[in-house]
Amino acid sequence: xxxxxxxxxxxxxxxxxxxxxxxxxxxxxxxxxxxxxxxxxxxxxxxxxxxxxxxxxxxxxxxxxxxxxxxxxxxxxxxxxxxxxxxxxxxxxxxxxxxxxxxxxxxxxxxxxxxxxxxxxxxxxxxxxxxxxxxxxxxxxxxxxxxxxxxxxxxxxxxxxxxxxxxxxxxxxxxxxxxxxxxxxxxxxxxxxxxxxxxxxxxxxxxxxxxxxxxxxxxxxxxxxxxxxxxxxxxxxxxxxxxxxxxxxxxxxxxxxxxxxxxxxxxxxxxxxxxxxxxxxxxxxxxxxxxxxxxxxxxx
Numbered sequence: 001x002x003x004x005x006x007x008x009x010x011x012x013x014x015x016x017x018x019x020x021x022x023x024x025x026x027x028x029x030x031x032x033x034x035x036x037x038x039x040x041x042x043x044x045x046x047x048x049x050x051x052x053x054x055x056x057x058x059x060x061x062x063x064x065x066x067x068x069x070x071x072x073x074x075x076x077x078x079x080x081x082x083x084x085x086x087x088x089x090x091x092x093x094x095x096x097x098x099x100x101x102x103x104x105x106x107x108x109x110x111x112x113x114x115x116x117x118x119x120x121x122x123x124x125x126x127x128x129x130x131x132x133x134x135x136x137x138x139x140x141x142x143x144x145x146x147x148x149x150x151x152x153x154x155x156x157x158x159x160x161x162x163x164x165x166x167x168x169x170x171x172x173x174x175x176x177x178x179x180x181x182x183x184x185x186x187x188x189x190x191x192x193x194x195x196x197x198x199x200x201x202x203x204x205x206x207x208x209x210x211x212x213x214x215x216x217x218x219x220x221x222x223x224x225x226x227x228x229x230x231x232x233x234x235x236x237x238x239x240x241x242x243x244x245x246x247x248x249x250x251x252x253x254x255x256x257x258x259x260x261x262x263x264x265x266x267x268x269x270x271x272x273x274x275x276x277x278x279x280x281x282x283x284x285x286x287x288x289x290x291x292x293x294x295x296x297x298x299x300x
Contacts, residue, residue: 010202017204025210028203032194032211033131035121036094052098055105059097059116061124064141071138072124073146076104076114083113085150085296088142088178090116092156092185093130096123099279103153103184106285110293115146119158132164132190132226133219139165140173148177151292155279156250159186160228163239163258167231171220180238180295182288185275187250188228188257190215228254232261239265240291242284249275266291 009031016024041049059074074097077083087107089100097104097116104114118125120134139161143149154162162183168175187193194215198208212223219226232239243255252269259267268287270278278284 021206025207029214084111090154090158135161153182159183167235188254190226244273
């Protein structure tokens, strides 16, 4: 967001906090859910998508209906052999399947079929709106078509979606069936995510309360219940958490919160890899694949 535009928005939210916090809170929530315009990719993003065009051509593309619209899932089959199982991969905010290429190829090379979901408003999935409920709903729809899964793997917001989907944290949406989870650079606390957003845009406490009320109306649960350590503690699915101590987008304490959920959660620190470089690191990919393969062999 340009500095001038941010200054105007901060001023508007500051004024709204004083005169109409309910209205301001609703507006802030809608802005929070607004996804980036696909027409405004950076030059680096365009290059990444172009470089991955041949990789994407290897997939079967499925358009699935959800209650709030439709989504696109990309099915990558292992080459030359029957699939050992199916892995669901989910990207983060302002991301798409192309950016998950290293992890997808790692699981394919290990013999897994990989289904990668473009979350609503991202990649090839249409729309300009995304929240945790619509994301969990999208994951559940993919689960109906392709599950159960050997693993669900998520980066950043996609990791939070994976944890919430597996825990069945949204009333009315059944838990996503998976043998294990891999959460890469994932936020564990949705209240903290909302608080960071509010600080950035000068959303005051009364407006924040209205935002939280909007969450409860949409999800059926209070905002403060969307805590990753609580969800994983109540859902003892073997989980690998991979995080970089220098991650500036999702601070490292989020990973430690997940790890505190219980002995079924393993934490690996990927030093020096930040929030996005972590996705392409060979050692991280190897660790993520081996974690799933070992648990899959135990189950089967």
